[in-house]
Amino acid sequence: MDTSRATEITDLIQRLGSQIPIETELLVLVDQALTHISTGRTRNLERLEFLGDAVLRLAATEFIDRYYSDLAVGACSNLRAQLVSDRWLADVGATLAIEKHLLLGRHAQGDRSAQSRLRADATEALIGAIYASFGNLEAIHRWLTPHWHSTARAVLATPHQFNGKTALQEWSQGQALGLPHYFTEECSHKHGDPDRFLCQVSIQDQVLGEGKGRSRKEAEQNAATAALKALDKGYET
Known part of the structure; x- marks a missing residue:
């Protein structure tokens, strides 16, 4: 790693929290987290993204247990889904302008439609890198807790805006159209693949929306959100 790249990564780490010590191992891991698979390099973000996925879910669970211990389990599950979602990860990555630090292959550089996914993947890999360097969740919590507080307040204040399935079900039942039907298929077996x-x-055999996701639940939520947007433009029975 050359000096300019080390300086760039150091600046990024310092924006995560002033209490994170800058060590050589961390610099190497963060560099790996910011190296996309499309570069063809052996040391890329794939393994750290896999680790970051698990670390993020555990840290988010601890956050909810610490600050929202009175929430019912179902509400906790719904809240956590928002605190670990691709959209949330992309938003956190945007606050760091993380895409400016990514090493990308030529194909990925030209795909502007994938910028949100690239931010989410890199942010998740960055979480994995920090955990791998320190072996605990302290730095993760210091970095992400302010972001989680902001999201949690928004989710709990307007839960239907963050739970497309619930809102769609309430709409369809209110219209006496029965329950929405979800048809989900697995298109790949790659862990962490957003597609x-x-x-x-569909409602009454009319397809209203579709969505993709890393899990069945995420894909269903995205499909329901797409359906609600379609309904805003008008629904024909």
């Missing part, structure tokens, strides 16, 4: 599952949601 791994594809879901279509």
